[in-house]
Each structure stands twice: as structure tokens, then as C-alpha cells.
Amino acid sequence: MDQRVMLLAPDHVSDELGGSYQDACQALDLEPTPGGYAIYLMDTMNHRTTVICANTGPVRQAKQDYESGGEGSLVNALNLDDILDIRIGWPEECGGGPRCQFCRNPDPTWLYEGADVEVLLGAPPFDIGSPQVIGTDVVGCMDWYACDVCHELIQAADQHSWHRLLDQYGFSHVPMPVQAAWCEFWLNHRRPEPAPPPAWTPARRRATANHLRLHWDEWAARYPLDDVVFTNEPGRPELAGVDRALAIARAYLHQPPPPGRIRSYPAGPASIVRADGNDWSLIGRTDSHAIILLDDVPEVLHPLKGPQTTSLLRGLEELIGAP
Known part of the structure; x- marks a missing residue:
């Protein structure tokens, strides 16, 4: 466990x-x-x-x-x-969203309809050790998520791939109840389909903000800003949510929010600053750029950069140590 x-x-x-x-x-x-x-x-x-x-x-x-x-x-x-x-x-x-049900990869890419298995357990021999599996009942169908690696093993459908799939569990011994459930899935599943992206929720927005903070350099390398066209034009409908979030973040400088809504983390010579509102998150590096996430604009990273962005991030960071 x-x-x-x-x-x-x-x-x-x-x-x-x-x-x-x-x-x-x-x-x-x-x-x-x-x-x-x-x-x-x-x-x-x-x-x-x-x-x-x-x-x-x-x-x-x-x-x-x-x-x-x-x-x-x-x-x-x-x-x-x-x-x-x-x-x-x-x-x-x-990490409560879908994951690969074989190796626990948090980013599953395939979805199978497979057997929903009830594993029947009996007392261990001489009442020593773990319960033993005495049978399985298929009680319906359920969704089984798989990552690319486990998907390839499932599709191979041979004995060698079955043992490699067991190795994906990540421990030296796969519990027999787990093996029993997997075996029913191995024998009873439909063709896979690409896994749909998880629903964009406030919880996922917060999780994404924390993931950006933890992996800032990787995200910056994956999405370089050199080709992004920035604008200072006011009143653009597609940026209304960004403008509103920025206005609230700037208001924090004059009326600090409850503790915890602003956080700062060392990042070499600079800092990574995170600020949260009711339906938005701002995450940025004080010597680079920032990103805003909005509840009502799913899966979109809104980049910000420039002197005003730097000033906002530094001002928010200063509030953390203020009395």
C-alpha cells in the first residue's frame, strides 16, 4: 500500500x-x-x-x-x-484524475472498455499470509486507461508481453488479486480508443499551475515565446478574462488577499511567483514571463511579458513578507 x-x-x-x-x-x-x-x-x-x-x-x-x-x-x-x-x-x-491502470502513469493516452472484475478471496492456507484468490466474477464493464507503453503490450497480446505488463506494476511482486483482475481484462476487452482529455475544472487549473511551477524550464522550452505576438490593445473580447484576472491581481498589491493566495519559490537568481483567484491562476518568473490560466478558457496558456508583468510579479512577491 x-x-x-x-x-x-x-x-x-x-x-x-x-x-x-x-x-x-x-x-x-x-x-x-x-x-x-x-x-x-x-x-x-x-x-x-x-x-x-x-x-x-x-x-x-x-x-x-x-x-x-x-x-x-x-x-x-x-x-x-x-x-x-x-x-x-x-x-x-x-493526481486524482485518470491514470494508467497498469503502471500508474498520470497521463494515459488510451481507453479500453473492459471487464469490471470482482475478485473472490479466501482465507490463506493455515491462516498465514495474504488471502488467496478463489475465483473472479465479471460484474459488468468499466473503462481501463493505459499509457502508450502499456497499450503496446496489451496490443501485442502474447505471453511475453503479459509478463512485461506485470512488470509495469512497479513492485517486485504483483498481488494476486490484481493479477486476477488484469487477467480478466486481458481476455475481455474491446478495441482501444484515444483517451479523451480530462475535463477542465478549477481543480485541474490549480493542478496545472502547480505543474507549471515545478517544471517551468521544461514548459518554457516546449512553448517558446519568440513567435508569440503580444498586444497592449485594450478591450479585445478574447482577452477580457485575462484583463479581469490581471486587474484582480493588481488589486492584491493594494488590498492583500488571504495568506496562501500568493506564493513564491526560489528559481536561481530569480523567483517563480504564483497567485490564485476564484477562477484564475497566475504563474510567472520574475526575470522572464508569466502565464494566466482561466476556468472559462480550457486548456489555454495565456502568456504575459514586459515591464508591467515583471513589476506585478515582484510586487506580489513582496507582499508575502509584508506584515
Whole structure:
């Protein structure tokens, strides 16, 4: 079982979620309580579950231990009495969108209609070890996502490719229940189709902003601005959302937003600055350019550059340290 833990509290909101504590609670449909939450992201048997707990003490202690050079272990930190809610899947900001169901690649490119499998388990021999698989039931159809690599193995449909697909699981041993479900899929699936792009949502906009921050140099190399035509013309309908977001970001300079809506990260001699609003995100490097993402304009990166952009980014960064 893989496990990640995220602290959500008035004094800490993860970069994946971004924004203020109130923003993050609203995004996760949680009440912004003073004590905050510990959010456990479980990945068990190829299924993801989010467990929300009220007790943040173990997470804070582990975080403090890790920052002091320790391991930051959270073994046995989850107490059943502290659980407030259990949800299927993960928040989209934390990687909860579609993924390859074989290697867990977060960018699947193919979609299969395959068997929805219920694995029947029995007690292990002599009650020692893991439960044993005693059978499978196909209870319907479901979507199976696959990346390019796993797709090629599935399409090859030979014994060697089956074993290579098992190797894609990423661990030394694929649990037998997982193997049983995969085997039913291997024998019962339709022709693949290209996977549709995930829906553009506020959560995906925030996740994209964080991804841009983490991989700024890669994005800048992939989308060079040398051929982009910039304009300062006011009143262009196609730029109305950008103008509105910029106006709100500039207003932050005079009326600072709640803590967390502006973030800054070292980037060599410069900084990468991120600012969030209710339906937009601004991410930029103080010595280069910036990008605006809008909820109502899906999948579009709106680039900005020039002295005004640089001044805005630096002004926003200065607010972080202001009293």
C-alpha cells in the first residue's frame, strides 16, 4: 500500500491545492475548522481512497521531524476514531484524475472498455499470509486507461508481453488479486480508443499551475515565446478574462488577499511567483514571463511579458513578507 499524507490547516495549505485555507476547504467540500485536517491519500490494490481525519498532531510531528533531518515516519498514525470521512479517489489537485491502470502513469493516452472484475478471496492456507484468490466474477464493464507503453503490450497480446505488463506494476511482486483482475481484462476487452482529455475544472487549473511551477524550464522550452505576438490593445473580447484576472491581481498589491493566495519559490537568481483567484491562476518568473490560466478558457496558456508583468510579479512577491 502506498500512502501520502497532506496537512490542511490555517497555517499550512499544500502547493497542490494552492490558495488560502478557506479556498482549499471549499475546494474539498470541508468546513474550515480552526484545527484543520490530516488528509491521507491511500493507494491500495490499484484503487485510490482519501481518508480525512481531524487529528493533525501526528502529521505535524512527522513534518517537524523530517524538517529536522529525521525520517518523518507516519507508521500507525491513522486512528479510526479520528476519521471524519472516507472518499473514493483522490482530489484532482493531488493526481486524482485518470491514470494508467497498469503502471500508474498520470497521463494515459488510451481507453479500453473492459471487464469490471470482482475478485473472490479466501482465507490463506493455515491462516498465514495474504488471502488467496478463489475465483473472479465479471460484474459488468468499466473503462481501463493505459499509457502508450502499456497499450503496446496489451496490443501485442502474447505471453511475453503479459509478463512485461506485470512488470509495469512497479513492485517486485504483483498481488494476486490484481493479477486476477488484469487477467480478466486481458481476455475481455474491446478495441482501444484515444483517451479523451480530462475535463477542465478549477481543480485541474490549480493542478496545472502547480505543474507549471515545478517544471517551468521544461514548459518554457516546449512553448517558446519568440513567435508569440503580444498586444497592449485594450478591450479585445478574447482577452477580457485575462484583463479581469490581471486587474484582480493588481488589486492584491493594494488590498492583500488571504495568506496562501500568493506564493513564491526560489528559481536561481530569480523567483517563480504564483497567485490564485476564484477562477484564475497566475504563474510567472520574475526575470522572464508569466502565464494566466482561466476556468472559462480550457486548456489555454495565456502568456504575459514586459515591464508591467515583471513589476506585478515582484510586487506580489513582496507582499508575502509584508506584515
